[in-house]
Amino acid sequence: MPLSHLQKACPETAIVLGSGLGSVADSLGIEAEVPYADVAGLSASTVPGHAGRFVLSRLNGKPILIAQGRRHLYEGLSAYEVTAGIRFMHTLGVRRIILTNAAGAIQESMAVGDLMLLTDHLNLLGTTPLLGGPHFHDMSEVYSAEWRAQFLEAAARLSLPLHQGVYAATLGPQYETPAEIRMMRTLGADAVGMSTVPEAIQARALGMQVAGISMLTNWAAGLKAQTLHHAEVVSVGQAASANLTALLKTVL
Template sequence: MSDLLQQIAAAADHIKKLWSETPQVGIILGSGLGNLASEIKDSIEIPYEEIPHFPVASVEGHKGRLILGKMNGRPVVAMAGRFHYYEGYSMLQVTFPVRVMKALGVHTLLLSNAAGGMNAAFQVGDLMIIRDHINLQPEHPLRGANIAELGPRFPDMSEPYSKALIVKAKGIAAANNIKVHTGVYVGVQGPTFETRSEYKYMHTIGGDAVGMSTVPEVIVGIHSGLQVFAMSVITDIGIRDEENVITHEEVLEAANAAEPKLTLIFRELISVL
C-alpha cells in the first residue's frame, strides 16, 4: 500500500472512531463562510491538528476544524477552514481532506469560496454558481504517479460541476428570490490580489470570477468519482475604478453579509440530493 493510501486510511479510521455515521455529503467552506457549520445538528467537531496527516489552517476567516453531523437529516462532513497552496502546502496536502471524505463514504462535494468579480454584471455580495473553471495554479494536484485505487490516470473534466445540481440550485434560488449568476471561476495561486492587467487578462480568456482555492479540490473530487457543486460569493470587483484598493478585511465583510443566502441554497440542496 502506498504512503498516501495509508495516510488516508489512518485519518479516516481516526474520524470513524469518533463518529459512527457514514457521511453522504462533504462541504468545504471558504473565507468568511464558515458559519454554515452552525446548521449542522447533533454535531461533533474535530480540530485539524488531532486528525492524522491533516495540515492546519492558518488564514484569518478559516477556523480549522472538521464538523460531522446532520443537515436536513442527511449525514455530512464539513471543513470549517480549507488549505491553500499559497500557505506553503503541497497540492497533495491541499486536497488530502477530499480523499479522506471519499474514504468516509461521501458521494457529493459542495464547495464555497470568496472570489473577485470580473463580469460587468456582478456586484459585491452577489452569488455565482460555478459552471466551469480555468486552472492557472502552478501545480496540479494529480501530478506524479497515479494510484489506481483513488482514480484514473486521465480523469475526464468535461463536466467538473454537476449540471444536475446546478439546475437544482437555480430552482432553489428562484423559489427563495435569491439572485444568482452562473460563471467560470479562474483558480490562481495567490496570495496577492490580482493586478488590474491580470484581471483584464483573466476576463479576456473567459473568466467571470477569480480566487485562490476550489480548483484543486474539485479536480481531486472528480478524480475520486464525486459529484461536485460549487458557489462563489463575489466579495470585490476586479474590473474597478483606479483607486479601488482590495483588502482581506473587506473580502471577509462581504462574504459574511452574503453568507445567509449561500447557506440557504446549500441547506436546501442537501435536502434534495
C-alpha cells in the first residue's frame, strides 16, 4: 500500500505497540499497511515480536494509525533515531499518541498479565532524543492526567484491573540485576522496561498528548524464583492483548 494512503487519512490518534502486542492491530482491523522501510529514516526492528509496519485502522469511522513494533536504543541506534517514527506520525497529523510496552513488574501489589497506566517515568537511559541544542521542554506532565482519567473510567466499565505507576526505562538489552531492581524500587519505580521514554519525550516536545500503558509480562529480577526470557515476555503479551484491545476500543 502506498505511503500516500496514510497521508490522505490524516489520523489524529496513533498507537505504538510493544513486544507481543502486535495482534492488537489485527483486532482493530487493517485498512492499509506500510512497512517502516518504506518511510525515509525508518527501518524495521530486529527484535522478535515487532512487525515493523504502520497500520491504518478505523474506529467509529475515525482513522487510527498504529505503529506495529518499534526500534530500541540497544539495537545500536541513537535516541533521535529510535524516535523517527514519532516525528513522522506528527507530520501526518497525529496529535495524541498511546505508547504501549511490555514491562517487568516491580510493585508486588500488581500481577503478571495486568495493565499499568504510566503516571510518570524515570529516564535511566542516559540520553534523550532532544540532544543537540537548548531544547528545554517542560516535562511536568508527560502522561496526560485527563487521558488517564478516561482510561480508568473505561477500565471500571469493563471490570478490567488497571494499575497506575512509574515506569523506569533502562538501556538493555540485558535484563536488570536484582540489585538494580532494588535501586529502582527505592527511586519510586513500579515497572521497568527498555523503551517508551524517548518516544514520550519526543512526543511531548512536539506538543502531543501522551498516554502510556505497560503490559506487565513478568516479574522484575530478584522478586520471584525465575529466569527471564524474551520469548516469555512475547507470549504473555500475546495472551493478555485482548484486554488492551478492549480498553483501547472503549477509550477511543
